[in-house]
Amino acid sequence: MSGMKLPALLAVLGILAPAAAHAAEGNAAAGRVTFVRQCGLCHSPRAGEVLTAPSLAGVIGRKAGAAPGYRASSALKAWGKRWEAPLLDAYIASPATVVPGTKMSYSGLPDPTKRADIIAYLSTLR
């Protein structure tokens, strides 16, 4: 076995793939900073605290439009899916594309790293 170094060989075999997947998971500390800047005007990270929009505490795994104490748009309620990471990612990138008629008047966050960071932060909120 000459020429090929062990890490390269493992990568070719797919053995290093889990490490790569982990790297794409996002940084919750960075996500908190981005959340405050991009989302915090309308969304609180504290459970049950409604600003102009629902709290995002516990949003991951919850049904869309079902946050306690908030009257979601009929578009969001009718859409009715559960918020898992891939759907959240798409909604944050372009809310009105994913849920036409949503009343989240936010144009979207184009940077995929920042979206991954926000999702990592949201998953720390209870």
Ligand code: HEC
């Ligand atoms: C200008 C205010 C505003 C900003 C900024 C904003 N949102 Fe929203 N967001 C809303 C409103 C209003 C809704 C309710 C939408 C509806 O009922 O259709 C909402 C809904 C949501 C929902 C669905 C909640 C549920 O219970 O189903 C998620 C998730 C969400 N926003 C994430 C974010 C994230 C993450 C950011 C920052 C990147 C952000 N929003 C920025 C106003 C905002």
